[in-house]
Every structure is written in C-alpha cells, then in structure tokens.
Amino acid sequence: MENQNISDIIEAYLKQILAESQEVEIRRSEIANQFNVVPSQINYVIKTRFTIQDGYVVRSKRGGGGYIRIEKVKLLDNLDFIDSLVAAVGDHITRHDGLAVVRSLFEAGTINRREANIMLAAIDKTALNTGDRDLDEQIRAQILISILDHLRYES
Amino acid sequence: MENQNISDIIEAYLKQILAESQEVEIRRSEIANQFNVVPSQINYVIKTRFTIQDGYVVRSKRGGGGYIRIEKVKLLDNLDFIDSLVAAVGDHITRHDGLAVVRSLFEAGTINRREANIMLAAIDKTALNTGDRDLDEQIRAQILISILDHLRYES
DNA sequence: ATAATATTAGTCAACATTAGTCAAAAGAAC
DNA sequence: GTTCTTTTGACTAATGTTGACTAATATTAT
Missing domain, CATH: 1.10.1200.150 (Transcriptional repressor of class III stress genes, C-terminal domain)
Structure with a gap:
C-alpha cells in the first residue's frame, strides 16, 4: 500500500468520492494539477479503472465549461x-x-x-x-x- | 454545475420560459446584454440547442422592432x-x-x-x-x- | 414614391478552452 | 532481459466566445 503508483492514488481518490455520491464530475486539468500529472493520465486512469465492466459509465464534454463525469451504475445479473x-x-x-x-x-x-x-x-x-x-x-x-x-x- | 458555460445558462433560461409558455420572443441584443455576451452568441446558442432535431422552430425578423421567436414544435401525429x-x-x-x-x-x-x-x-x-x-x-x-x-x- | 439612414438579426472566421488519442519512454513485475 | 503497466507529451478534436462584416427591415427626409 505504501508503494502505490499515482494512477492507483487517483483511482482511490475518485472512488472515495463515488462511495458517497453516485457520481463525480471533474475538470481534467484540475485533477491533473492536484496530483501533479499530465492531463492525459486522467484518461489512462479512467480507461483502465472505470470501465463498464467495473460498473462505471463515463461521459465528458470538451470546450469551455468542459468536464468528465463518472457515474456508478448498477450492473445487472x-x-x-x-x-x-x-x-x-x-x-x-x-x-x-x-x-x-x-x-x-x-x-x-x-x-x-x-x-x-x-x-x-x-x-x-x-x-x-x-x-x-x-x-x-x-x-x-x-x-x-x-x-x-x-x-x-x-x- | 459550479462551472457551467454561459451558453448552457442562456439555454436553460430560454427553456425555462418555454416550459411555461409554448413560445419565447426575445430581442437579441437585450438577452446578450442581460447575460453580458456579444449578440452573436445568442445565435450560437440557438443554432446548437434549439434546432428542429431538438423540436424547436425559430423565426426572426431584422430591422426596427426585430425579434427572435423560438417555438416548441407541436407534434401532429x-x-x-x-x-x-x-x-x-x-x-x-x-x-x-x-x-x-x-x-x-x-x-x-x-x-x-x-x-x-x-x-x-x-x-x-x-x-x-x-x-x-x-x-x-x-x-x-x-x-x-x-x-x-x-x-x-x-x- | 424614393432615397438615405437607423435599427435590428445573421454569418463567418479567428481565437480560446476544454478533453481525447496515440505512441514513445520509463518503470515495475516476472 | 522480456513483458506488462504506467507516465509523458505532442498532436487532434470538440465546444464555446468574440467581433468584424453583411443582410434585412423599418423609419425618416426629400
């Protein structure tokens, strides 16, 4: 646990928010800044750790006021x-x-x-x-x- | 939510009126002023958010007493x-x-x-x-x- | 009536602001 | 040392904002 890479840390951060609120909305560059990584690393974290198989749906918008939204969904049987x-x-x-x-x-x-x-x-x-x-x-x-x-x- | 762009805000404003009254009529420069944007941004909002695909019909008139009217399309059958x-x-x-x-x-x-x-x-x-x-x-x-x-x- | 002017809205392209993709480099695991 | 994962950054794409220029209509002057 003390040897987590930064992707794991960002994953944990987002999942902690999701544990309480069903959905997170972030500004990619803000999170990248907060964890001192390049913005595209946020995409990597999402692509490897917030897939539909994991029960997450991701939507985003570019341009002014853009965002990335991650939603926890209920997987069916x-x-x-x-x-x-x-x-x-x-x-x-x-x-x-x-x-x-x-x-x-x-x-x-x-x-x-x-x-x-x-x-x-x-x-x-x-x-x-x-x-x-x-x-x-x-x-x-x-x-x-x-x-x-x-x-x-x-x- | 905390960082909406101005186009979304103008869209919401217009749709709120449309929710109650079937049709909005605006003076472009007034709305532009009210939201502190250039007039052509109103055209942008309309072009991207009030298309026929969205179920809206837009009519306008230039010159003195000009207007832009947005109508929610009535679905015939x-x-x-x-x-x-x-x-x-x-x-x-x-x-x-x-x-x-x-x-x-x-x-x-x-x-x-x-x-x-x-x-x-x-x-x-x-x-x-x-x-x-x-x-x-x-x-x-x-x-x-x-x-x-x-x-x-x-x- | 006609022409000139004023008053509106429309178009378009430049610029700004976000996120996405991809592949190379670096690092970790085996 | 080979393979898999992570990190990085250059380039791309989508969306939003701005302003100069154009077009349509109304009003006023002649």
Missing part, C-alpha cells in the same frame, strides 16, 4: 451472458450472425420484441451498406458491442 | 413527426444532432428510455468510428433512418 455474446461478435460479424445475436438476447428475455427490432434495424442492410462488406461487418460488430455494453446495466 | 425527423437527419448527421433526434423521439413518447439508450448506443462514437468522419456521419444517418422507418409501422 447478465454479465457472463453479455460477455459471451461480445466474444461471439468479435471484431467482424455478418448480418446472419448478427441476427442470431439479437435473437439470443430476445430468447433470453434480455430485450423485448420492440427492442430487438430496433437493434435489427440498426444492423440490417438498409443501415449498413458502404459497399465494402468487410467494413460493414466491422461496423456491425461495433454497433452490437456498443449496445451489448449498454445492456449490462439499468439506465 | 407520429407519422408526420417521424417524417420530419427523417428529413432532419438527411444523408449525414453529426453525433450531436443524432442525439437530439433520439431525445426528441423520447420526449415525444415515441420510444421509452431503454429504447432511446439502445438507439444512442448504435450511433455513438464507440459504435461509429471508422476514422473517416464523413463516412461515420453517413452511416449514422442510415442507421437512424432505418430505425425511424421501423418505428413508423411499429407504433
């Missing part, structure tokens, strides 16, 4: 299931296999029919049609994973 | 509403404006919070990140229109 689907999606997925992923979610009761239809609309050939099949499959994978990550918690 | 959103999306749309479209659907009651979050996940920067901004905006538009078309006959 479906983590292994979501993890397995994320793994199945990988970094490329065909329409056919994408449909199977959505169907799995529906059959598991994770999403209802309306939600399934929205997902399908987002990944069907109307939506994804760049002319480059490989690119379409890549984007389809990213869309699915982005949605799957949102299904990990209540919002 | 779902179909016209979706048509207007499809038109607003066009063939390119930024994340900012895409978010406004989803928010409008939510506020209109066309979709619920869960559905809104799925839509947002499908068009956010995690999902669309090809490295080519123009392409991202094109795909974002296609995804939104694909979903909007589904909502048309589902609801």
Whole structure:
C-alpha cells in the first residue's frame, strides 16, 4: 500500500468520492494539477479503472465549461451472458450472425420484441451498406458491442 | 454545475420560459446584454440547442422592432413527426444532432428510455468510428433512418 | 414614391478552452 | 532481459466566445 503508483492514488481518490455520491464530475486539468500529472493520465486512469465492466459509465464534454463525469451504475445479473455474446461478435460479424445475436438476447428475455427490432434495424442492410462488406461487418460488430455494453446495466 | 458555460445558462433560461409558455420572443441584443455576451452568441446558442432535431422552430425578423421567436414544435401525429425527423437527419448527421433526434423521439413518447439508450448506443462514437468522419456521419444517418422507418409501422 | 439612414438579426472566421488519442519512454513485475 | 503497466507529451478534436462584416427591415427626409 505504501508503494502505490499515482494512477492507483487517483483511482482511490475518485472512488472515495463515488462511495458517497453516485457520481463525480471533474475538470481534467484540475485533477491533473492536484496530483501533479499530465492531463492525459486522467484518461489512462479512467480507461483502465472505470470501465463498464467495473460498473462505471463515463461521459465528458470538451470546450469551455468542459468536464468528465463518472457515474456508478448498477450492473445487472447478465454479465457472463453479455460477455459471451461480445466474444461471439468479435471484431467482424455478418448480418446472419448478427441476427442470431439479437435473437439470443430476445430468447433470453434480455430485450423485448420492440427492442430487438430496433437493434435489427440498426444492423440490417438498409443501415449498413458502404459497399465494402468487410467494413460493414466491422461496423456491425461495433454497433452490437456498443449496445451489448449498454445492456449490462439499468439506465 | 459550479462551472457551467454561459451558453448552457442562456439555454436553460430560454427553456425555462418555454416550459411555461409554448413560445419565447426575445430581442437579441437585450438577452446578450442581460447575460453580458456579444449578440452573436445568442445565435450560437440557438443554432446548437434549439434546432428542429431538438423540436424547436425559430423565426426572426431584422430591422426596427426585430425579434427572435423560438417555438416548441407541436407534434401532429407520429407519422408526420417521424417524417420530419427523417428529413432532419438527411444523408449525414453529426453525433450531436443524432442525439437530439433520439431525445426528441423520447420526449415525444415515441420510444421509452431503454429504447432511446439502445438507439444512442448504435450511433455513438464507440459504435461509429471508422476514422473517416464523413463516412461515420453517413452511416449514422442510415442507421437512424432505418430505425425511424421501423418505428413508423411499429407504433 | 424614393432615397438615405437607423435599427435590428445573421454569418463567418479567428481565437480560446476544454478533453481525447496515440505512441514513445520509463518503470515495475516476472 | 522480456513483458506488462504506467507516465509523458505532442498532436487532434470538440465546444464555446468574440467581433468584424453583411443582410434585412423599418423609419425618416426629400
């Protein structure tokens, strides 16, 4: 414990605030200054220690009055299931296999029919049609994973 | 909260009036004066926060007795509403404006919070990140229109 | 009526102020 | 000493602020 690196210390600082208040809002440069590190180290801390798998959702805004907001969310009981689907999606997925992923979610009761239809609309050939099949499959994978990550918690 | 930018404050001021009275009419220079900004900042606030995607219609007149009028759009029925959103999306749309479209659907009651979050996940920067901004905006538009078309006959 | 002037709002580009990305360098763990 | 993690900083991107210039409309003078 006496040999903590600075990232661990910043992590602990933020989590201490989160233990009491559900959400922290910081100005990146202020925290960087406070701990005497470069601003981008705050991004590193967030990227490695405040992921959705850890139960945190991060939003930010640039420009005047910009901020980084970290929110503690309640993770659902479906983590292994979501993890397995994320793994199945990988970094490329065909329409056919994408449909199977959505169907799995529906059959598991994770999403209802309306939600399934929205997902399908987002990944069907109307939506994804760049002319480059490989690119379409890549984007389809990213869309699915982005949605799957949102299904990990209540919002 | 402690360090809001002035544009957010002006936005909140206008929306507070709109919450009670359906329509605001301002004199640009008066508001600029009241908040101690240059007049063109009022245009910036309107352009970034009171778009048709957000559900607002803005009319103005120059010259003596000039004004800017902001009206919260009355949603006729779902179909016209979706048509207007499809038109607003066009063939390119930024994340900012895409978010406004989803928010409008939510506020209109066309979709619920869960559905809104799925839509947002499908068009956010995690999902669309090809490295080519123009392409991202094109795909974002296609995804939104694909979903909007589904909502048309589902609801 | 027409022209000149005054009074509004609109546009656009420069500048300012934030956060994000990425890869190289440094350090720690094994 | 090889690999993984952390630290750093140069560059990028998003958003907000400002002011000079333009455009539209109304009012006043002729």
